[in-house]
Amino acid sequence: MPYHDLRAFLDRLEKEKEIVNVEIEVDLLHEIGAVCRLALDRGGVNGNKALYFRSPKGHSHPVAVNLLSTRRRYCIGLECDPDEIHEQWLRRTKNPVPPRMVKVGACKEVIRIGKDANLLDLPIPTWNEKDGGPYITFPCHISKDPETGLRNAGMYRAMVHDERTLGILAAPYRHIRQHFEKARAQGRPLPVAIAIGLDPTIYATAVASFPFGVDEVAMSGALRGEPVEMVQCETIPLEVPASSELVIEGEMMPGVVREEGPFGEFTGYYGDRAPQPVIEVRAITHRKDFIFQGTYTGLPHNENCVVTGISNEAEILRQCPLPGIKKVHFTSGGGGYLHAVVSVKKPYDGYGKMVGLSVLGTTAGRTVKLVTVVDDDIDPCDLVQVDWAVTTRARVDRDIEIIRDLSANVLDPTMLVSEKRAGSRADKLVIDATKPILEPLQPECRPEPTVMEEVIRNRAKYGIA
Numbered sequence: 344m345p346y347h348d349l350r351a352f353l354d355r356l357e358k359e360k361e362i363v364n365v366e367i368e369v370d371l372l373h374e375i376g377a378v379c380r381l382a383l384d385r386g387g388v389n390g391n392k393a394l395y396f397r398s399p400k401g402h403s404h405p406v407a408v409n410l411l412s413t414r415r416r417y418c419i420g421l422e423c424d425p426d427e428i429h430e431q432w433l434r435r436t437k438n439p440v441p442p443r444m445v446k447v448g449a450c451k452e453v454i455r456i457g458k459d460a461n462l463l464d465l466p467i468p469t470w471n472e473k474d475g476g477p478y479i480t481f482p483c484h485i486s487k488d489p490e491t492g493l494r495n496a497g498m499y500r501a502m503v504h505d506e507r508t509l510g511i512l513a514a515p516y517r518h519i520r521q522h523f524e525k526a527r528a529q530g531r532p533l534p535v536a537i538a539i540g541l542d543p544t545i546y547a548t549a550v551a552s553f554p555f556g557v558d559e560v561a562m563s564g565a566l567r568g569e570p571v572e573m574v575q576c577e578t579i580p581l582e583v584p585a586s587s588e589l590v591i592e593g594e595m596m597p598g599v600v601r602e603e604g605p606f607g608e609f610t611g612y613y614g615d616r617a618p619q620p621v622i623e624v625r626a627i628t629h630r631k632d633f634i635f636q637g638t639y640t641g642l643p644h645n646e647n648c649v650v651t652g653i654s655n656e657a658e659i660l661r662q663c664p665l666p667g668i669k670k671v672h673f674t675s676g677g678g679g680y681l682h683a684v685v686s687v688k689k690p691y692d693g694y695g696k697m698v699g700l701s702v703l704g705t706t707a708g709r710t711v712k713l714v715t716v717v718d719d720d721i722d723p724c725d726l727v728q729v730d731w732a733v734t735t736r737a738r739v740d741r742d743i744e745i746i747r748d749l750s751a752n753v754l755d756p757t758m759l760v761s762e763k764r765a766g767s768r769a770d771k772l773v774i775d776a777t778k779p780i781l782e783p784l785q786p787e788c789r790p791e792p793t794v795m796e797e798v799i800r801n802r803a804k805y806g807i808a
């Protein structure tokens with residue numbers, strides 16, 4: 344049974360003891376960010392908990408944070424076994440399930456239009472020290488292609504400029520940016536609906552690197568096995584998930600920019616302050632007792648590593664045509680974007696590089712900076728094993744390739760400002776850390792196998808658990 348809304352998912356996280364209720368008053372200016380940082384650092388990649396702030400200072404609405412910041416919770420969200428997540432993703436998304444229109448939705452319990460819609464009334468945190476303002480960090484931006492009418496849902500950071508203006512950062516290849524460019528060419532604003540507080544499958548698909556033209560809401564339907572129910576917006580020709588906690592309706596304005604940023608990014612560094620387009624708010628609708636949802640973005644580990652990591656892994660498995668690819672893992676250190684490790688059963692020398700290049704040729708590969716290819720005896724999720732393969736199986740003169748001037752992640756901290764403005768391109772690195780077949784390495788050293796098995800069987804005898 345799919346989750347009907349955010350609340351059903353929160354109930355499940357409560358039952359699974361995956362969420363901590365923070366009862367005391369917490370300041371949305373900096374204190375909430377510090378609590379999130381502490382929880383992520385203490386819990387680590389696999390042990391951190393989701394957080395539910397009941398009493399944000401000065402607000403009567405709670406704030407739920409980091410709901411999907413472990414792979415386990417993400418899989419609870421998609422209702423599947425962690426070992427099967429990629430297989431399930433590929434199987435379910437083969438058949439998109441278009442959304443269904445409904446007349447009423449919980450997100451319409453309160454409707455504020457025009458001057459009554461005020462962003463400053465919402466419990467929006469300022470997360471890191473030097474952030475340029477309060478940031479909506481876990482939004483789902485819905486827009487339609489002005490030429491084809493096809494829908495897109497994506498997640499883009501949204502800074503509060505003032506009561507009715509949001510900033511947006513959308514990299515050049517992002518789909519909302521492509522919609523906006525088309526609207527701008529027609530001299531028209533681009534309607535945008537920002538839905539907040541949703542069932543986890545919508546987030547999973549909104550951050551996924553599907554090709555342009557794919558409707559992420561239909562992909563969410565595919566993941567949850569039922570159509571997403573949508574209601575009409577009040578002031579713009581768009582539809583939004585009926586069960587959203589909160590919806591901001593607005594328009595991206597052609598020819599208008601404002602200084603946006605800095606913002607503490609998933610890389611662990613601040614993203615720049617620079618002129619970016621704005622979204623002028625036309626309406627805000629919400630449940631009476633809406634729950635605001637956000638994510639703490641900053642040094643790895645963070646929620647970004649999980650949500651973009653898993654969908655990038657699945658999309659590479661779908662889009663890479665080469666046989667023999669076994670597993671793909673996006674590291675947390677690379678924020679779920681920058682470092683892809685791929686294991687492969689290699690049929691001949693040179694194949695590792697082919698795999699690395701094919702990863703860079705996918706939509707998910709566009710934001711990858713480093714691809715490490717390993718044999719299938721290495722677990723790509725185990726960074727000690729990966730490091731071992733790189734340091735002992737790769738030769739610097741033979742197994743490393745730099746590929747020049749590809750589309751790259753605009754948030755790579757080493758990218759120069761001029762390069763970001765010039766279309767966000769950079770060089771990429773492929774490391775083929777698979778063992779050579781024609782001139783094999785010395786055998787790997789392990790104790791005599793029958794003795795080893797015997798010792799493992801009798802491990803208690805040696806006092807080893």
Ligand SMILES: Cc1cc2nc3c(=O)[nH]c(=O)nc-3n(C[C@H](O)[C@H](O)[C@H](O)COP(=O)(O)O)c2cc1C
Pocket residue numbers: 480481495496497498499500501512513514516517518519549550551552553638640646647650651
């Ligand atoms: C928490 C979070 C914040 C993100 N913020 C941004 C952002 O500010 N700008 C951006 O271009 N992409 C951002 N992304 C990545 C996009 O959501 C992702 O690439 C998605 O595929 C974009 O949708 P699209 O492919 O339909 O454009 C963010 C992802 C996550 C998980």
Ligand SMILES: [Mn+2]
Pocket residue numbers: 495496497518553554555556557559
């Ligand atoms: Mn898209």
